[in-house]
Amino acid sequence: MTIKTVLKMGDPILLQKAAEVTRFDTPELHALIQDMQDTMAHMNGAGIAAPQIGLSLRVVIFGVGSNPRYPDAEQVPYTVLINPTLRPIGDAQEDGWEGCLSVPGLRGVVPRYERLHYTGFDQYGKPIDRLVSGFHARVVQHECDHLDGILYPMRIQDLTKFGYTDVLFPNQDIQDD
Secondary structure (H helix, E strand, O other): OOOOOOOOOOOHHHHOOOEOOOOOOOHHHHHHHHHHHHHHHHOOOOEEEHHHHOOOEOEEEEEEOOOOOOOOOOOEEEEEEEEEEEEEOOOOEEEEEEEEOOEEEEEEEEEEEOEEEEEEEOOOOOEEEEEEEHHHHHHHHHHHHHOOOOOHHHHOOOHHHEEEHHHHOOOOOOOOO
16 A cells, blocks of 8 residues: 655646556556555545646546545545546536645635536546536546646635635534545
């Protein structure tokens, strides 16, 4: 098990556009994904992007079952998504609270598309093609933003809905990011 240090907001790697993966099913790619899995599990994350652990490649993983950081969230199947392409279905957006492993201790309300079509590949080069909505769509958009150098605070439209988790939710047991 290799738990990597998660880069924090302010690190220049988090502001870069990540490079596409050109070779699949390699020992290096499998090791990267294992490191991402170990780190995400250790931190109870809903997802993580390769740039967050210092490697600027277009690789994200996500999945939510029972997660103490997101106690009311619907389940999202565990997914390895490489070189993703996202296309909103319609213009409808909804606001929702988000946190991030790279922005510890803070939460903010972020608008995201309600419905989404995403494509990409798994670690073996097998195509992925899904239509999703709700929390699943939110998680995919959040993680894929990392691949373009975007952190969720950059998308917040009302800064009165951005702050420290323990102050915003004083009576709730929401774990620190």
